[in-house]
Every structure is written in C-alpha cells, then in structure tokens.
Amino acid sequence: MRRGLAIAAGAGLALLGAASLLPLLETDAWWVRYLDFPRMQFAGLIVLFWIAMVALGGIGHGAARWLTVLAIAALSYHGWRLWPYQPLAQVAAPMTESCAxxxxxxxxxxxxxxxxxxxxxxxxxxxxxxxxxxxxxxxxxxxxxxxxxxxxxxxxxxxxxxxxxxxxxxxxxxxxxxxxxxxxxxxxxxxxxxxxxxxxxxxxxxxxxxxxxxxxxxxxxxxxxxxxxxxxxxxxxxxxxxxxxxxxxxxxxxxxxxxxxxxxxxxxxxxxxxxxxxxxxxxxxxxxxxxxxxxxxxxxxxxxxxxxxxxxxxxxxxxxxxxxxxxxxxxxxxxxxxxxxxxxxxxxxxxxxxxxxx
Known part of the structure; x- marks a missing residue:
C-alpha cells in the first residue's frame, strides 16, 4: 500500500514537473501557455508531492533522485518567474506620501x-x-x-x-x-x-x-x-x-x-x-x-x-x-x-x- 502511494506521488511529481517546464517552449499552443497561470499552485503541489514521496519511502533511490532533480528544476523556474511578485522583491511603485x-x-x-x-x-x-x-x-x-x-x-x-x-x-x-x-x-x-x-x-x-x-x-x-x-x-x-x-x-x-x-x-x-x-x-x-x-x-x-x-x-x-x-x-x-x-x-x-x- 505504502509503495503504491509512493509511486503515485512520484508520478504526480513527474507530471507537475513536466507541466511546470513546458512553457519554456517557444509556442503559441493554448494548452502549453495556459500552464503559465497556476505557477503558485504548481509550486505548492510539487513540494507536497515530494514530501509525500519521501515520507512514504517506497520508490527506488534512482527514480527518487531524478524526480528530486526535476522538482528542484521546476521550483527554481517557478521561483524565477514569481519572484518579482513576492513581498521580498523590489517594489516597482513605492507609495506617494502626499498629494493634493x-x-x-x-x-x-x-x-x-x-x-x-x-x-x-x-x-x-x-x-x-x-x-x-x-x-x-x-x-x-x-x-x-x-x-x-x-x-x-x-x-x-x-x-x-x-x-x-x-x-x-x-x-x-x-x-x-x-x-x-x-x-x-x-x-x-x-x-x-x-x-x-x-x-x-x-x-x-x-x-x-x-x-x-x-x-x-x-x-x-x-x-x-x-x-x-x-x-x-x-x-x-x-x-x-x-x-x-x-x-x-x-x-x-x-x-x-x-x-x-x-x-x-x-x-x-x-x-x-x-x-x-x-x-x-x-x-x-x-x-x-x-x-x-x-x-x-x-x-x-x-x-x-x-x-x-x-x-x-x-x-x-x-x-x-x-x-x-x-x-x-x-x-x-x-x-x-x-x-x-x-x-x-x-x-x-x-x-x-x-x-x-x-
């Protein structure tokens, strides 16, 4: 049971990683470009699926290693895209304190x-x-x-x-x-x-x-x-x-x-x-x-x-x-x-x- 759940978590992680990186392709295909929208959701799910896969411990070390590399690559790409729109990034338009x-x-x-x-x-x-x-x-x-x-x-x-x-x-x-x-x-x-x-x-x-x-x-x-x-x-x-x-x-x-x-x-x-x-x-x-x-x-x-x-x-x-x-x-x-x-x-x-x- 645990191994089956771990494999399912690994499969989900693979799909999320692939979906995260597909928009790197230079294409106008609607289904690829639509994947740009849920980057915050993808990033959160990747973390959850990786934790589940590791916690269940039922997947081979080689596969787990490659899936971890994929997860890191996908999270890095999400982080690069999302960074300007996080509170730690530079504010593009500081507030004006006073105005008539x-x-x-x-x-x-x-x-x-x-x-x-x-x-x-x-x-x-x-x-x-x-x-x-x-x-x-x-x-x-x-x-x-x-x-x-x-x-x-x-x-x-x-x-x-x-x-x-x-x-x-x-x-x-x-x-x-x-x-x-x-x-x-x-x-x-x-x-x-x-x-x-x-x-x-x-x-x-x-x-x-x-x-x-x-x-x-x-x-x-x-x-x-x-x-x-x-x-x-x-x-x-x-x-x-x-x-x-x-x-x-x-x-x-x-x-x-x-x-x-x-x-x-x-x-x-x-x-x-x-x-x-x-x-x-x-x-x-x-x-x-x-x-x-x-x-x-x-x-x-x-x-x-x-x-x-x-x-x-x-x-x-x-x-x-x-x-x-x-x-x-x-x-x-x-x-x-x-x-x-x-x-x-x-x-x-x-x-x-x-x-x-x-």
Missing part, C-alpha cells in the same frame, strides 16, 4: 462577466469607490441598460456593444472630459482596444483599455493575445503623454509576454514587490491568479492599489489611485536586447492569423 486632492485620479477596472446579473452590486461598489474612470468589460446590451444610471455621475460614456461576441463588450465611464476616443480591433480580432485622451486638470493622459482573449481552446492560441499586449506596450511608449494601460489582460504578470509588454512600454506594475494580489477566480478557493490590472508609465505616483469585493463576476474589481504631480522613484523592468524584434515577430504571426495589418 485635485491632482489625483482613480481608475476602477471590472470584468463584469456577460451572464452576471448583479447590477446593484456594481452600482453600489461605484457609489462607494467613486472612481474618476470606470472600465467595464464583458459588457453587452443587458449591461448597457443596467448601467444607464451611471450617466448621472459620469457625463462621458463610450462603449462598444457587439451584436455577436458579447464576451468582449467594453464601456468606459469618465467624470473627466475625453478626446481622441477610438476603439480599435488590431489584427482583425473581435476584442476591442480602447484609446482615449483624458483631460484631467493636472495633466492630459493617454488611456488604453484592453481585454484580449485568453488561451482556452485549440482554435484560440495565444498569438492574438500576445500581440495585443505588446501593441499596448508599444503604444504606451510612443505617446508623449503620461500613459495608463488598464484592463483584463488574460495573462498572469509573470508570463513572458506580459513582462515583455512592461519592458516595451516602460510600464510600472503596482503588484511588483507587493505580492500577486489575485483578481481571478473570485469563485475558486485556490485556483487564483492576477489578471486584472492598472499599469502606467513612470511619472504619476501611486496612492493606492487594491482588490475590491466581488460583484457577482468570476473576476474581482481592481482600483488604482494615482497622483499626477509625481511621487517616489519608480522601477519599471529594464528592457532586454531583442524585445523589439520579438514583438515584431509576434505582430507578424498575428497578422497572418488574423488577416490584418494590425
């Missing part, structure tokens, strides 16, 4: 989930949080009508309400004037990217909202998602204005494309040095990772970044408050040689897949 109220801007991001019908929870959250900008995703005709009362508070409302792909509707509600507003569909995707200039009294800002498709099916590789993230980074870098990038990225921040997006855009991630702060899955006790976020180019200082209570969706809302008159020195990840070339290769692959120039 008129120099602040707050942004709230929420994937509402298209079949969620708890509009009152969303409206109550907004009454409590009072953000200057509210980016709502997975909206459709029902949400367009349910959120209509926000028009009393948010004079600027822009929306994309698709007739078919209702997973990917998007609304932006703003207390501040907006200019140069446009929805783009890069690489012929059906997932909108929103671009808008926000006219805050303290500064003019460039806002980029996005919600690419996740890797979830054989006909849904990561190509378009990766290209969308990298495009957001490139656009953030190109604008002469302070840039804010917000949305449901459908990529964990430690995933290689997400990190490349930060480097290309010179973007600050408020989670770096603070912990993963998961926003998905709100309805799971342990399969959780951060997907929803607010990022920005260094310049604005950070006053607050928080995960808010659930509103009936499988995503938790995220709120950031920034000080537009600046703050402490911030630390976006340094660019790598070849980042621009890798991004161009991803754009080319997305154009071939989507049939668009992007």
């Amino acid at each position: 109220p008129g120099d602040r801007i707050s942004v709230l991001v929420a994937n509402l989930r298209r079949d969620n019908r708890d509009a009152e929870a969303v409206l109550a959250l907004l009454r409590d949080a009072e953000p200057d900008l509210f980016l709502a995703m997975e909206t459709g005709p029902w949400w367009d009508e349910a959120l209509a009362p926000l028009g009393e508070t948010y004079p600027e409302i822009v929306q994309h309400v698709p007739k078919d792909a209702t997973h990917y509707g998007m609304h932006l509600y703003s207390k501040l004037p907006l200019e140069r507003v446009e929805f783009r569909f890069p690489f012929a995707s059906d997932t909108p990217m929103l671009f808008a200039d926000v006219l805050h009294p303290a500064a003019r800002l460039r806002f980029i909202g996005l919600h690419p498709r996740p890797p979830l099916a054989p006909d849904q590789p990561t190509t378009l998602r990766d290209a969308t993230l990298l495009l957001a980074g490139r656009e953030a870098w190109a604008t002469p204005l302070p840039a804010i990038v917000a949305g449901d990225l459908n990529a964990a921040p430690w995933e290689r494309t997400a990190r490349r997006m930060l480097r290309l855009g010179g973007l600050v991630d408020p989670r770096a040095g603070r912990g993963p702060m998961p926003s998905f899955d709100a309805q799971s006790a342990w399969m959780k990772w951060p997907l929803d976020t607010v990022l920005w180019r260094p310049g604005p200082g950070l006053m607050a970044f928080e995960i808010l209570p659930e509103v009936g969706s499988d995503h938790l809302p995220v709120r950031a408050e920034l000080c537009l008159t600046g703050g402490a020195t911030q630390h976006p990840p340094a660019p790598y040689p070849g980042d621009a070339e890798e991004a161009e290769a991803t754009f080319a692959a997305a154009r071939r897949l989507g049939g668009s120039d992007g």
